[in-house]
Amino acid sequence: MKKSLSLLVAIAMVFSMFASMASAATTAADAGKYLQGLGVIKGDQNGDLMEDATWKRQDLAVLISRLMGKEAEAKATAKSHTYTDVRGSYYDGFLSWAKEESLMQGHSDTRFGFDEELTYQQFATVVLRALGVDTSDYAKVPELAVEAGIVAEGLDFSAKAKRGDTYVVIVTALGTEVAGQGKTLGEILGFEDFIPEVPTISATATGVKMIEVKFDKAIDDSKAKFAVKNGQATREVTKTSYSEDKKTVVLELGTKLFQGETTVTVTGVSEADLVATFTAEDEKVAGIEFTSDKLALGTKVENSATVPDYKTASVGYKVVNQYGEDVTKTAGGSLQVLVSKPGATATANASTGIVTITIPASVNSFFQLNETVVVNSVLRLSTYGVTDTETFTIGQPASVDTVEIKGLYNADKKELFTNSTFSDFIILLEAKDQYGNKLKAADIKSGVFAIAQNPGIFTIDIKNAVDGQGENNDMIGIPLTAPANNLKFDGVNKVTITTLFGGKTATLDVEVKKAATLTTFTLGNPSEVVSSGQTVKIPFSAFDQNSNELKKFSDIGTNGSKVNITASSGTVVIKENYVTKEAYLEWTAPTVNSGNTIPVSFYSNVVGTANSSQISITVQPAGVPQSITGLKDINATLAVGAAFDIEPKHIVVKDQYDRNVTLADILNDYKVTVSAVTGDSVTLAGELNATNKKVSVSAAKAGNTRIKVELIKVADNSSVFTYENFTFNVVSLDSLTDFTVADIAKISNKPGHEVAVKVEGVRNGAKVTLPQSAYTVVPVSPMTYADGKLNASTVTGNTYAWSNNEVTLSYTVTILSGNVAPIKKDVIVSQAPLVATTLEQKDNGDLKAKDLVVTGPVANVSNLAAVLGTVKVKDQFGVEMAAVTGADFSATVISKDDGLTVNNNGQSASNVSVSGITVGKSYQVILIAKDSNVSITLRVVADAN
Secondary structure: OOHHHHHHHHHHHHHHHHHHHHHOOOOHHHHHHHHHHHOOOOOOOOOOOOOOOEOEHHHHHHHHHHHOOOHHHHHHOOOOOOOOOOOOOOOHHHHHHHHHOOOOOOOOOOOOOOOOEOEHHHHHHHHHHHOOOOOOOHHHHHHHHHHHOOOOOOOOOOOEOEHHHHHHHHHHHHOOEOOOOOOEHHHHHOOOOOOOOOOOEEEEEEEOOEEEEEEOOOOOOOOOEEEEEEOOEEEOEEEEEEOOOOOEEEEEEOOOOOOEEEEEEEEOOOOOOEEEEEEEOOOOEEEEEEOOOEEEEEEEEEOOEEEEEEEEEEEEEEEEEOOOOEOOOOOOOEEEEEEOOOOOEEEEEOOOOEEEEEOOOOOOOOOOOOOEEEEEEEEEOOOOEEEEEEEEEEEOOOOEEEEEEEEEEEOOOOOOEOOOOHHHEEEEEEEEEOOOOEOOHHHHOOOEEEEEOOOOOOEOOHHHOEEEEOOOOOEEEEEOEOOHHHOOOOEEEEEEEEEOOOOOEEEEEEEEEOOOOEEEEEEOOOOOOOEOOOEEEEOEEEEEOOOOEOOEHHHHOOEOOOEEEEEOOOEEEEEEOOOOOEEEEEEEOOOOOOOOOEEEEEEEEEOOOOOEEEEEEEEEOOOOEEEEEEEOOOOOEEEOOOEEEEOHHHEEEEEOOOOEEOHHHOOOOEEEEEEEEEOOOEEEEOOEOOOOEOEEEEEOOOEEEEEEEEEEEOOOOEEEEEEEEEEEEEEOHHHOOEEEEOOOOEEEOOOOOOEEOOEEEEEOOEEEEOOHHHEEEEEOOOOEEEOOEEEOOOOOOOOOOOEOOEEEEEEEEEEOOOOOOOEEEEEEEEOOOOOEEEEEEOOEOOEEEEOOEEEEEHHHHOEHHHHHOOEEEEEOOOOEOOOOOHHHEEEEEEEEOOOOEEEOOOOEOOOOEEEOOOOOOEEEEEEEEOOOOOEEEEEEEEEEO
C-alpha cells in the first residue's frame, strides 16, 4: 500500500482524536515538519507551515490529492469546473479533479466557495466520500461520521479546522498502538524509521530572465531538474548556477518573465516534486545610472597629433530595470539630457551607452579641466518617466586604463587542438577607461599592445578585435590566427595584452593540444531496412591512437583524406553535422527493380594503416504504401452541427517495411476515400487526392458512425488497404451539461493578434467538439469577436486604467442549449510594444534552413540580410513579426573557414557581408534582435554557386 494512500486511512482512523487534541504528545510545528517530509504538506513559498492558519476550501482539494497519491494527475487535469469565483488558474486542475472524482462539490455550479475557511464537517465530508460513503445529504454528515467511527461524539463540526491541530492528530495516530495488533499505526504503515529529508524551497525573480531558488538544505545538483511555468507559458531553463553550499541555485531562462503567477517545479531530489510559486512582474525601467562622476574631454587631430577637444565631453550611462539589469538598448522611450553649461547640447546614444555633450563652434565657450557641470536626464516612456540629476567634473580625455582577460572562448565549447580552426577560438577581454567606462573594440585597437609569445603555436592581432563576443555577446574578442606555413606545434602559448598608457598588463596561458590521429575505423549495419534509391546513414565507430572515441568531422575528415570507404554500388560520402560538428556516413543505395534484391559490400581502410572493416547490406525493392494503421489528432466525439476536415496529416500510412509514409507525398499515385460502414450520424464529403486534400465531416444527428478509410491506387483504381477501426460518436447539445472555455492569458491590442476562443463540451470525461452556432461570445466593448476570434485592437487610449501597459477586461460565453450558466472569462489586454521573443527557422528562397544550419548559393549566403530572412521572428504573443529588416538585428560572425573576410562585423545585419566564399565554405553567425537581445546562432554553408 502506498504511503500516501495509507495516510488517507490514517486520517479516517484518527478523526475521533479531534476532541482531545490537548493530550497530543508532539507540537504542531514538529508534526508539520514530519508530514512535510512525507510530502503531504508543503507550506507557503517561504516554507512556513502556518500551523495557526485554517484550511481554505480549495486547499483541501490539493491535500486530498496528495493523500491519495494523485497530486500530479490532479494538477494536470483539464479545467472542467464552472465555478466563477475561482481566482487565478493554479487550482483549476485540482478542483476539476476533485469534482470529477466526486470528492468535493461547490456550493452551486457557479460558486465553489473559494477562500472560505474549512470546517471539520466539510473536512469529514471529503474523507467520507474518499471512503465511499454517500454524503449527498450534507446535514447527515455528522451522524454518518460518528456511525463510521471516524469521529467521536461531541466534536464541534462547525469549528474551523486549524492546520496545526490536524498535523498533530495525524502524527499522534502514527505513534498510537492499534487495538488487537500489538503495533503502532506507524509500524503497520511502515513509517517508524522514516526521517523527513524532503527539502523545502522558495523562489523569487532576480532578473527578467533569472530566478533564484533557495532550499533549506543542500541538494544533489547532478539530479535536480527544473521546470518553470510563467502564467500559461513554459519558460526554458538555459543555465543553472549553484552556490557553493548547494542550497541556492540561479536559473537563467531563455525568454523574459511576464506578469503573472510563476511556478518552479524541481524534480529528482526527492520522491515528491518540490514546488514554489511567486508572482512575476513585467520588465519596467527603474532608473538611469552614470558610470562615472567625470565627463571625459573629447579628442581631435591637429597637425597630425591627437589633442584634447575642449568643445566636447562624454560619459557612459545605462538605463536599468527593476532588477538593476542594463536595458539601455531595449528600454525605448525618449531620453532628454540637459546640461548646465551655457550653449551646450547633449545627445544620448543607446547603442553605445554614451552621452556626448557638445559646445557648438558658434558659442564662445569651452570646457575646462575640473569644471563642474550639472546634468539632468529624463527618460520618457509610454505611461511614465524616470529622471536623474548628477554633478560631474571635467576630466582628461578617456584612454584605455585597464584590460582584463576573461579567458578563451569557443561557441561550441570545443577544446583547442593543433588541427582546430583557430579563428573559432576567441580571447575574451573587458577594457575600461580611467573613469570606469567599458570600452568597445574600436576604442582599444590603438590603445593596447597584444602579442602571443610563440607564433609557431598561434598568433593574435589586436586589429581583428570585435565586439559582441562571449555567451552573453557583451565582450570584446580577439580571434586566434593559425600559425604560418601550416605549422602544427602543440604546447602552451602566453598571450599578453598591455595598455599603451600606464603599461598595465594582463596575461593568459592558452594550451593547444596535439590533435588526435585516426587509427581505427569500423563500419556498422543500419538498424532499418534499406530500400531502392534510399539515402541512409551507415553507423561507424572511430578511435584515435589513445583509444579515445572520435566523432568530430575534423578528426575523421572527408572520404579519402583519413579513411577510404568504398561501396560496390551506390554513392557513399562522409558529411558534417554543422550543429554538432560530428561526422556521419551517408550512402545512397542503388535502384532495385521490384521482386529483386541487390547485395552491396562496403570496405573501409584507415589511410596509412592496416586497419580495415567490411560489411554487407542487402538492398530491398522500393517501399510502397501498404496499410493504414490509424487516424491521429482527430476528436471522435462531436456535437450535432460540429464540422471539421480530415486531412492527409491525420492518416497514418505504412509501407511493407512498417515505415511511416507521408500521405501528402504520394497523392499523385494514391488516393484515400472515407465512407460510413455503420450508422448515419455524420455526413462525409470529398476524398483525399492530388487536387482535393480533405474529407469534410459534419455531425448530422446523435448516434455512432463507424467509418471505412480506404487507400486506393490511382492507376487502376485498385484497393490497397481498408481501415475500419474508427467510430464517430455524435451527441446532442441538450445532453451536454459540462463545458470548458480555454483560458486566454493575454492578448495584444496590436492588429493581427486576434486569438481563437476555444469552447468544448465534456461528456464522460471526453472532450466534445462543438459547432460555433452552439454558443455566443460577447466581449466587453470595445473588444470584438468575429470568425471565432477575440480582437482587442480597438482597446486603445487613456480610457482604461492601464497598469504596466495592461488592463483586465472580460468576455462571456453563453451556451445556447440546456440550463448552463454563462461562463465569464477574464483576459489581460496588453498595449506593450511588440518585441522579438522567439526565433525559429524557415526557408528563404534558395536558402534552406534546418537544425540551425542555413545552406544555399554563394551569393545568398554572403549576404547577412538574406540569411536573416531564414529566421522566423515571433513576438511575445507568439505571432510572427512580418516586417523585420536587417536594421532590426545585429550580425556578428564568431567563426569562419580560412580565406573568408567579414565586412562590418557586429553592425546591423543589413550592413554585414562575408566575402571570399566558395562552395563548401562556411561561417557561424549570431543574429541578435536589437529590441529584446534574444539571439540565434546559425552555421551558414555555401553548397552551390
